[in-house]
Amino acid sequence: SQKIEQNSEALNIQEGKTATLTCNYTNYSPAYLQWYRQDPGRGPVFLLLIRENEKEKRKERLKVTFDTTLKQSLFHITASQPADSATYLCASSNTGKLIFGQGTTLQVKP
């Protein structure tokens, strides 16, 4: 079955460093990947979408890559800030239906 996996362990980094989160998919080839941010008690908020024919997408301090050979997407936050602390969800689709990973919690320490 289609599966998307994120590192379930929390990622702790120091303010100012680059945070890198990983999303791996198996048993299918998604047409695109989406990344969302979720804060406790709130709904997910869309951040970036990258298509299979795109290697990289940027938005301000955020960068996402899509490697169809490794079946992996990397999500980077440069110059991280404590306000970036949240859970980040990766989602994939090739039919319009999104399949979400379990999310990775990022903690940025001042």
Next chain:
Amino acid sequence: DTAVSQTPKYLVTQMGNDKSIKCEQNLGHDTMYWYKQDSKKFLKIMFSYNNKELIINETVPNRFSPKSPDKAHLNLHINSLELGDSAVYFCASSPRLGDEQYFGPGTRLTVT
């Protein structure tokens, strides 16, 4: 202005009861969704409507019935509630199927 709103935010009820959750979006989107997020934080699609037509219907017990009276509203009715239905339910919308999604604040359902 609230883009996607849900009511109620919290819902505590007993097993066997019937309850409804309402969702409205003022973004003019064509597609709306219902998701369930369990205690392990997995977000799973339940249903999707496009212009009032059901287009995604996952393996969900038929006690769950979505209804879309118009493009801006998607309600979820749950019959004969069970303990395992306890979760946070999110409504979302997108311009079209496959576009970025805008989520509501969630409804935390607790079945006792």
